[in-house]
Amino acid sequence: MTEGLGLLEVEEREHRESGSDARGRRLFDGLRTNLSVGRISGVYMGVVIIAVFSLWLPDVFPTVTTFQSVLSGQAVTGIAAVGLLFALAAGAYDLSVGYTMSVVGISTALLFDSGMNWGLAVLIGILIACAIGVVNGALVEFLGIDSFIATLATGALLQAAALGLSGARQITGFPKGFLHLSTASAGGVPLDFIFLIGLALVAWYILVHTSFGRRLYAIGYGREAARLAGVTVRRSSFFAFVLTAMYAGIAGVVLSGRIGVASPDIGSSYLIPIFAAALLGATQIHPGRPNVWGTLIATYLLATGTAGLQLAGGTTWVANVFNGVALIFAVGLAVFQRKVALWRRIRSRSKAVARSS
DSSP states (O other): OOHHHHHHHHHHHHHHHHHHHHHHHHHHHHHHHHSSSSHHHHHHHHHHHHHHHHHHHTTTTSHHHHHHHHHHHTHHHHHHHHHHHHHHHHHOOOOTHHHHHHHHHHHHHHHTTTTHHHHHHHHHHHHHHHHHHHHHHHHTTOOOOOOHHHHHHHHHHHHHHHHHHSSSSOOOOOOOHHHHOOOOOOTTOOOOOOOOHHHHHHHHHHHHHHHHHHHHHHHHHHHHHHHHOOHHHHHHHHHHHHHHHHHHHHHHHHHHHHTOOOOOTTGGGGGHHHHHHHHTTTTTSSSTTTOOHHHHHHHHHHHHHHHHHHHTTTTTTHHHHHHHHHHHHHHHHHHHHHHHHHHHHHHHHHHHHHHOO
């Protein structure tokens, strides 16, 4: 009897140990997958870039000032790029985001100049951005115009509106409270970067943890298949344009506050960096899918490389070259990843057929 109990205890202990070993292996496999180059290559590239420029420019690059400048300087790009994910998730493009930033910045500045309370002026500016999103969504989803063409056209109209509203001039004289909030920091961390993280968390929750976000991804993967599955394709995609424009409007307000001036053409210069960050971000964390954290990795990867090159004496156009190359790389890598995934599925099915025959 005693020997029987002893054998049972040994078997139970071996079962527990084998269970813990299995959990350990699953944990290790999960970490290996999540930390693989295929998922976070941007992080490893960022580490390499920081190491190279820190050795090359030890007096100016690895400093707190540079760190704060990169965090704050890319908050605008990050906010607009995160907002662009709503349209990209639904398989659409919004080329008007930069021009939306310009119009909202000019409109808000004019409201400041009229003596309006700056909080109310900012709210109206963001509502203007939402109205732009409504127009984009209506053109694409209810008139059936391709998103690329529709938003390119509205972008041209918005550029004209920004020039007309401003009289083709820069507008200054922002309220001190607004400027202070835009340039403040908390514990050495720029407030606009903290604001970016907050908006990123909101976008991540919407895209990943709500039925609306799942519908957007379903539309992006296959519009007709999503419709047949019962997804309200038009309505969901329509609101994706509204959210993208709203984030662009917020980015325009942050940009105006950061530089203390509203310019009718400043937003257009952000168009390439925004798309570069969002598309390069789709190769990170969840390769092949636009996602928030991959976009933030890409945003600051591009910012770090650009900052290093500029501190090394690069001219003002070096940022455009860096972002252009990154955009080509991002699109090329996405295409390559899709081909690899397709090849793996074909090979897996071929093996399954061979085993069954």
